[in-house]
Amino acid sequence: xxxxxxxxxxxxxxxxxxxxxxxxxxxxxxxxxxxxxxxxxxxxxxxxxxxxxxxxxxxxxxxxxxxxxxxxxxxxxxxxxxxxxxxxxxxxxxxxxxxxxxxxxxxxxxxxxxxxxxxxxxxxxxxxxxxxxxxxxxxxxxxxxxxxxxxxxxxxxxxxxxxxxxxxxxxxxxxxxxxxxxxxxxxxxxxxxxxxxxxxxxxxxxxxxxxxxxxxxxxxxxxxxxxxxxxxxxxxxxxxxxxxxxxxxxxxxxxxxxxxxxxxxxxxxxxxxxxxxxxxxxxxxxxx
Amino acid sequence: xxxxxxxxxxxxxxxxxxxxxxxxxxxxxxxxxxxxxxxxxxxxxxxxxxxxxxxxxxxxxxxxxxxxxxxxxxxxxxxxxxxxxxxxxxxxxxxxxxxxxxxxxxxxxxxxxxxxxxxxxxxxxxxxxxxxxxxxxxxxxxxxxxxxxxxxxxxxxxxxxxxxxxxxxxxxxxxxxxxxxxxxxxxxxxxxxxxxxxxxxxxxxxxxxxxxxxxxxxxxxxxxxxxxxxxxxxxxxxxxxxxxxxxxxxxxxxxxxxxxxxxxxxxxxxxxxxxxxxxxxxxxxxxxxxxxxxxxxxxxxxxxxxxxxxxxxxxxxxxxxxxxxxxxxxxxxxxxxxxxxxxxxxxxxxxxx
Numbered sequence: 001x002x003x004x005x006x007x008x009x010x011x012x013x014x015x016x017x018x019x020x021x022x023x024x025x026x027x028x029x030x031x032x033x034x035x036x037x038x039x040x041x042x043x044x045x046x047x048x049x050x051x052x053x054x055x056x057x058x059x060x061x062x063x064x065x066x067x068x069x070x071x072x073x074x075x076x077x078x079x080x081x082x083x084x085x086x087x088x089x090x091x092x093x094x095x096x097x098x099x100x101x102x103x104x105x106x107x108x109x110x111x112x113x114x115x116x117x118x119x120x121x122x123x124x125x126x127x128x129x130x131x132x133x134x135x136x137x138x139x140x141x142x143x144x145x146x147x148x149x150x151x152x153x154x155x156x157x158x159x160x161x162x163x164x165x166x167x168x169x170x171x172x173x174x175x176x177x178x179x180x181x182x183x184x185x186x187x188x189x190x191x192x193x194x195x196x197x198x199x200x201x202x203x204x205x206x207x208x209x210x211x212x213x214x215x216x217x218x219x220x221x222x223x224x225x226x227x228x229x230x231x232x233x234x235x236x237x238x239x240x241x242x243x244x245x246x247x248x249x250x251x252x253x254x255x256x257x258x259x260x261x262x263x264x265x266x267x268x269x270x271x272x273x274x275x276x277x278x279x280x281x282x283x284x285x286x287x288x
Numbered sequence: 289x290x291x292x293x294x295x296x297x298x299x300x301x302x303x304x305x306x307x308x309x310x311x312x313x314x315x316x317x318x319x320x321x322x323x324x325x326x327x328x329x330x331x332x333x334x335x336x337x338x339x340x341x342x343x344x345x346x347x348x349x350x351x352x353x354x355x356x357x358x359x360x361x362x363x364x365x366x367x368x369x370x371x372x373x374x375x376x377x378x379x380x381x382x383x384x385x386x387x388x389x390x391x392x393x394x395x396x397x398x399x400x401x402x403x404x405x406x407x408x409x410x411x412x413x414x415x416x417x418x419x420x421x422x423x424x425x426x427x428x429x430x431x432x433x434x435x436x437x438x439x440x441x442x443x444x445x446x447x448x449x450x451x452x453x454x455x456x457x458x459x460x461x462x463x464x465x466x467x468x469x470x471x472x473x474x475x476x477x478x479x480x481x482x483x484x485x486x487x488x489x490x491x492x493x494x495x496x497x498x499x500x501x502x503x504x505x506x507x508x509x510x511x512x513x514x515x516x517x518x519x520x521x522x523x524x525x526x527x528x529x530x531x532x533x534x535x536x537x538x539x540x541x542x543x544x545x546x547x548x549x550x551x552x553x554x555x556x557x558x559x560x561x562x563x564x565x566x567x568x569x570x571x572x573x574x575x576x577x578x579x580x581x582x583x584x585x586x587x588x589x590x591x592x593x594x595x596x597x598x599x600x601x602x603x604x605x606x607x608x609x610x611x612x613x614x615x616x617x618x619x620x621x622x623x624x625x626x627x628x629x630x631x632x633x634x635x636x637x638x639x640x641x
Contacts, residue, residue, distance in 0.1 A: 047627060048401050050375055068638050135518035155505075238467035238505040239640050249637070252368030254630045255375070255397070 041261035051257050059262035069246075069263075073270060076243045079157065079232075080225035083164045087221045088214060090165075091172035096206070098173070099180030113173050121167045125234045128163050129154065132235070155237030163231040168224050172217040179213025180206070211286040219275045226271045243267045328357030331568035333387040333557075334373060337364035340589070344389075347584030352575035358568050367394060374403055374560045383562030386569040392427060392554035393471075393629070396622035399426035405559040411570040414577035417595040421619055427556035428573040431582075431591035433529035434550035434610075434617055435472055436543040438512075443522040447544040451480045454523065455497055464504030464521035466512055470636045471629065472551055473498070473525055479618060480548045486621040488628050492635070499640060516541060527553045532590025532607055549616030555591070 044054040063069045098109055116124065131137050132154040142151035153159050183206060191201035207214075229244040236242070243263065251260035331353070335341050341364050349360035363370075367390050375398070377383025388395070388404075398404050404426050409416050412428060422429040437448050448454065454463040465473055477498075478484065478491035504521055506512055513534050515521045528550075531543045557576055559569040575581060582593035587604045600608060 047397075047630060050397075050401055068641075133514065133518075134520040135514075233507055238470075238507055241637070241641070248368075249633075251372075252366075253633050255368075255371065256630065257375075 037261045037264060040257055041259075041265055043258040043261075045254075045256045045258050050255050059259045060266070062259065063262060063266055072241045072246050073243060073266070075157075075241065076226060076267075077270065077274065079161060079164070079228075079242060080222050082161055083168060083225045084218050084221040086161070086165050087169050087172040088218055091169055091176055091217065092210075092214070095173045095176035096180050098177045099183075100185065110177075113170050113177075116166070116170050122230045122234075124166060125163050125231050128159065128166070128235055132159050154235065155240065157236065157240060159235040160228075160232050160240060160242075163235045164225050164228055167231065168221045171224070172221050175217040175220060176210065176213050179210045179216075183209045208286045211282055215279045215282065218278065222275055222278070223271055226267065226274075243270075328359070329565060329568055330359040330361060331386045331565050331572050332361045332363055332384065333389060333572065334363045334365065334370035334385040335389045336367065336370075337362075343585060343588055347588075348572070348575055348581045351580055351584070352578050353572060356571065358571065360572070367391065371398065374398055374562070375401075377560065377562035378403060380562060382564045383560055384564075385560055386563040386565045387557050387572050388560055389430070389555070389557050392424075392429065392556045393620060393622060393625050395427040395556050395558045396424075397626050397629075398558070398560070400623070400626050403561055405561055405563070405566065405569075407559070407570075407573065412573045412577075414574045414595065414597075417577060417597045419594055419596055421617060422552075422554060422594050424622075427554075427558040428576055429554045429556050429594040430576050431529075431585045431589065432552055432554045432594055433527040433591050434545070434552055434615060435469075435476060435525060436528045436531065436545055436550060437523055438516070438526040438531045438534075438541055438543050439523045440516045440519070441540045441542050443519055447542065448523060449544065449547050451476050451525070451546050451548065452494065455501055457501075459501065459523060461502030461504065462522045463498065463501070463524070464506060464512065464515055465525050466509040467505050467507055468509065469525060471625075471632060472553070474632050474636065475620060475625075476525060476546070476551050479551065480546070483548065484621075485551060485618050486624040488632055488635075492639075495636075496639060503640075505640065513539060513541075529553075529590040529592075536590070536607075545611060545615035549618045551618050551620060554594075554619075 040051070041059055042055050042057070044052045044056060044058065046052045094113070098106070098113070101109060129136075133139070134150060134152070134154070136154075138153065139151045142149060153162075187205050187209070188198075188201050191205050192198070196204070227244055228242065229248065232240060232242040233245050236245075244267070247260050247263040247267065250256045250263060333344070335344055341362055345360070345362065349362075353360050363373075363385060370385070370388055371390060371394050373385055374383065374388055377385075378401075388398070390398075395404065405411070406425050407415055407428060408425060415423070415428060418429060422432060437451070437454075439447060453459070474488065474491045474495055475485040477494040478487045481487070481490045481494055504515070506515060509526065509530060512521075512524045512526060512530075516524060516534075517539055528543055531541050534541050557573055559566060559573065563569050577595045577597075579593075579595065579598040582595055582598040583600065583604070585591050586593055586598075586600055586608055590608065592608060593600065
């Protein structure tokens with residue numbers, strides 16, 4: 001690093017030129033629409049005029065006062081948290097095994113994790129629909145084993161959780177795998193040499209070192225689940241409400257753009273707050 | 289500004305030279321557009337895609353508009369987005385759509401907000417042939433279908449005669465609808481209870497009884513066919529046109545017309561006030577009512593024609609024949625729906641939980 005002030009300012013200029021276009025794009029295509037959306041959320045809805053210019057918090061107040069909307073947000077958080085937990089529980093052993101794999105099958109195993117990402121989320125959800133629906137594979141097996149009974153998983157919260165986990169698990173595995181790769185295997189060997197069982201070494205050595213990856217994977221999973229639309233609509237059915245489908249319902253069926261905009265901001269704010277606060281559940285020394 | 293001018297001069301790229309260059313580049317497109325405009329110009333229709341969009345292109349655009357030299361551009365998308373485009377163009381001198389295709393109630397709401405052109409014989413001559421019970425001054429009904437009780441013939445011994453039959457314990461958990469038809473279930477319930485489709489309060493208890501009797505809900509109308517086929521449900525409240533399509537594909541479904549009457553589903557087209565090519569938009573609506581265009585939809589989608597000039601023949605006429613005596617057909621009470629629709633939607637989404 002040079003101490004020459006001119007060289008330093010030229011460096012800043014270069015950096016500015018490099019990040020400038022991306023920043024301009026983000027401002028134009030993300031910040032400006034968000035500002036506009038927030039402005040809409042302060043407007044009023046009118047059955048005839050549809051949207052009336054105003055400066056009021058009434059859409060936010062309606063959300064907070066109506067237990068129905070609060071319940072929808074609660075269900076959304078619960079589903080997102082459940083999916084995140086399941087993804088971490090299933091993703092960690094798979095990611096660890098992949099990271100420590102030294103055989104020639106490692107590439108094939110990695111490919112197995114990546115292949116589902118080649119197929120769109122909606123297409124995979126339709127696959128679940130075929131599996132879960134009446135007359136589908138699971139129902140047929142149950143009906144064969146016990147004639148007259150049916151396996152009803154379609155249009156239940158469990159179907160939504162399973163569908164979301166199937167979409168998000170590869171992302172979590174890939175995130176965790178790269179973190180486990182970066183942990184020196186000699187640390188585990190040292191722990192073993194000092195008499196620690198494999199489980200103890202995992203708990204006291206590997207997991208704390210992988211905590212940053214766990215937090216990143218968990219955050220990624222939580223954000224994707226909070227904003228899920230297709231899976232809750234297709235697998236949860238009309239009786240199961242999450243925030244994103246509710247928002248679309250207000251926009252499309254009721255033409256209530258101000259309230260839909262307020263719901264969008266509430267969803268964004270809830271996701272942001274929870275993902276910011278969640279890492280604090282982890283002891284500080286593991287967060288670094 | 290001086291610096292800008294200097295730097296531009298240095299590279300020889302002045303604003304004037306840029307404009308000249310841009311105009312030269314755009315010239316073929318401008319000339320081509322004018323040449324086409326002399327032949328009849330263009331018209332943009334906001335329309336749903338899929339089979340419907342294809343049929344619109346085949347039976348209206350190519351069949352009637354193309355010979356007139358009018359180029360039709362389809363702006364395909366879901367109805368909420370098409371409606372949103374009309375609303376968004378409210379404060380602009382020109383919008384992006386010349387024609388909006390939407391369900392009749394959505395058209396009424398836009399007309400009520402003052403966003404649609406008034407239609408009559410002067411701008412759409414064929415409107416005089418629209419069946420009297422479908423005629424309004426804000427939309428051209430393109431196709432329509434009565435709402436009936438569609439049932440699986442192999443699973444229902446005695447066809448139902450009324451919507452309230454669905455409260456019978458034998459239909460517990462066996463009656464289902466598409467969530468998109470929730471509003472239509474409420475209006476049909478009102479019709480059943482009061483003889484009028486405009487009493488939301490009277491409809492509520494009946495809808496609650498359906499819910500208590502295990503009313504099943506499906507996200508899309510297509511899911512109803514699978515549910516009826518598998519026996520998950522045995523009866524659904526659905527458009528007759530859907531039953532015709534399902535029947536055509538070999539499914540053992542039939543329709544019962546409720547004795548209290550059938551609510552009508554109307555797929556309509558309207559001209560937004562912000563339409564840039566209004567003259568062609570009116571020509572398009574006129575074309576929609578041409579018998580040749582109407583027959584295509586009856587044949588391919590099982591919907592009934594809206595023009596008295598359209599005569600169905602042969603197999604299509606047989607398939608779409610209504611029972612004798614003709615069932616009561618009830619046009620939705622648009623002003624009432626516009627006023628209460630959001631309250632109904634809000635009540636519904638809480639009632640089904």
